[in-house]
Amino acid sequence: MxxxxxxxxxxxxxxxxxxxxxxxxxxxxxxxxxxxxxxxxxxxxxxxxxxxxxxxxxxxxxxxxxxxxxxxxxxxxxxxxxxxxKRDLPEDTYYISDIVGLEVFTVEGVYLGKVKEILQAGSNEVYVIKSQEGKEYLIPSVKEFIPVIDLEAGKIVVDPIEGMI
Known part of the structure; x- marks a missing residue:
């Protein structure tokens, strides 16, 4: 279990x-x-x-x-x-264990890697994404940068600003 x-x-x-x-x-x-x-x-x-x-x-x-x-x-x-x-969570709220391991794509469809961990950083969390080449990207967990989290499809779509990746 x-x-x-x-x-x-x-x-x-x-x-x-x-x-x-x-x-x-x-x-x-x-x-x-x-x-x-x-x-x-x-x-x-x-x-x-x-x-x-x-x-x-x-x-x-x-x-x-x-x-x-x-x-x-x-x-x-x-x-x-x-x-x-576990408790049922409000809409657009997720358990860390549900997010870690999801595949991450940009809004243009470019594959970035998988969510390796989630850092608790002040007012919002930061998703640590690790690429196949071992590179790490840090994406703040806000709707502006992460417009789609689809647990059923096992993926996250990010919309990074310039310099974020």
Whole structure:
């Protein structure tokens, strides 16, 4: 089953096994709807005991992991959910996992490459597109530069300004 990345553990919190998570979602309170998550490199379900918020971080504790020594090893790892746990998104909003890997063409039909990753950069995301030759292009995720995202066709159409590619 496909898993969706929803956050990254950035540090521990306190001595009772709390973790600080940088949420990779527009709605951090989304974690309250989850019964469990997966931690990168593990197939085990980690059941959520409690959730608090501190600035732009989510503080999570898990059942059975109420000791800092038990969670220390998870720093810098990502949290995932099953695809069945994902929310329906508003129109013209996409999950990162749905975008990464899509093929990218210009409005003139020139093939640029595939979306390699998405950078969280302030007010909008930036799509990193890698060509077959290994060249990388950075395209801001705004309608002006990305007029078409077609998940069914597996492609994105970009309309870059001069100097962008």
């Amino acid at each position: 496909k898993k969706i990345r929803v956050g990254q553990i950035v540090d521990t919190h306190g001595v009772q096994g709390g973790i600080k998570v940088y949420p990779l979602t527009d709605e951090p309170e989304r974690f309250e709807e989850l019964e469990y998550v997966y931690i990168e490199d593990s197939t085990e379900k980690f059941y959520i005991k409690s959730i608090k918020y501190h600035k732009d971080r989510v503080i999570i504790t898990f059942d059975g992991l109420q000791d800092i020594n038990l969670v220390e090893k998870y720093k810098k790892k990502y949290l995932f959910i099953d695809e069945t746990q």
